[in-house]
Amino acid sequence: MTLLHAASREALASAELKLLDLAESGATLDTVGDELFGVVGLLTREAGLRRPLADSSAEPERRADLVRRLLSGKLSDDTVGLLVSVVSARWSNPRELVDGVESLGRTALLVAAERAGTLDTVEDELFRLGRIVAADGELERLLSDSAAPAEAKLSLLRSLTAAKVDPTTEKLAEALVSYPRGRRAVEGLEELADLAAKRRERSVAHVTSVVALSEQQQDRLAATLTRIYARPIALHIEVDPDLLGGMVIKVGDEIIDGSAAGRLDAIRRRLAG
Incomplete structure (x- = not known):
């Protein structure tokens, strides 16, 4: 999702709290997520609908009424209620409103998976x-x-x-x-x-290794990175024989290059300089 402006970030944060309230009340988040993605498709196709729903100059209740007229009876009450909250907030522009609905759809499905283990x-x-x-x-x-x-x-x-x-x-x-x-x-x-x-x-460490890591090696690496970064680290591992040896680890913008190819590149740079 693209970066949101301040008003849209605030609107999304408020909508996420509403979504978590739905989760606590026993709402079927799989259904909510599916329906929110359907709305993303609708808003993506219909520019004439995006604009009035994101029009901050219009009264919030007017925008909410539009959602109710369009979607009540077609989507679950939980989803319609959430969307009423979404459009009642102030969004920076129509594009970011759709970004917000998409983000909520993803969150709904991920929370459902979290609760299902x-x-x-x-x-x-x-x-x-x-x-x-x-x-x-x-x-x-x-x-x-x-x-x-x-x-x-x-x-x-x-x-x-x-x-x-x-x-x-x-x-x-x-x-x-x-x-x-x-x-x-x-x-x-x-x-x-x-x-x-x-x-x-958890943070994500993107690990590229010359050979596949055993489960024990993955556990040791995750524990080491967790100590280094003082927070839990999830590993995403790829195998790349072109590394020649060792591995490359990327966490956020930081790259830890312990590969033979990386060391050779460093030696070449020193010789060239």
């Missing part, structure tokens, strides 16, 4: 799916093609995920492919995996 699985599957797509340029091109029919892209995605991933993983990936909103498939899948990790209150 499957959030670890969802995070791992999103990351692995992103790696599969990244490794096949033609696959990424097809899934990222904004001009291609959504159904064709969904059919291709389902050929990769059918009966192999958690339903939350499938829903998040399908929403991304259906409503890319300027994102390429790999970028969007990486963003979703990071969101899942953050939902677990």
Whole structure:
């Protein structure tokens, strides 16, 4: 999601609290998430609807009434009530209103997975799916093609995920492919995996290793990074034989390069300088 201006950040924070209230009240967040993504599609297609819903010069109740007239009876009461709260707040522009609804849809599905005890699985599957797509340029091109029919892209995605991933993983990936909103498939899948990790209150270390790490090695590495950064760290691991040896670890903007290739590059730079 793009960075939000101050008014939109405040509006989204308020809506997220409302969403968590729904979770505490026993709302079916899977349904809420699905319906919110449907609204993202509607608002993406209908510019004439985005503008009045995000028009801060109009009375909030007028915007809320528009949501009720359009969606009551078509979506669950929980989703309509949440959207009434969303449009009653002040958003910086129509684009950021849609960004906010999309963010709420993702959060709803991730919270549902968290409560079902499957959030670890969802995070791992999103990351692995992103790696599969990244490794096949033609696959990424097809899934990222904004001009291609959504159904064709969904059919291709389902050929990769059918009966192999958690339903939350499938829903998040399908929403991304259906409503890319300027994102390429790999970028969007990486963003979703990071969101899942953050939902677990952990930072993400992107690890590239010359060989696959055993479960014991992964545990030791995660423990070491947790001590270094003083917070829990989730590992996303890729194998790249071109490293020649060792590994490269990226946490946020910081890169720890312990690979043979990295050391060779450092030696070359010293010789050149």
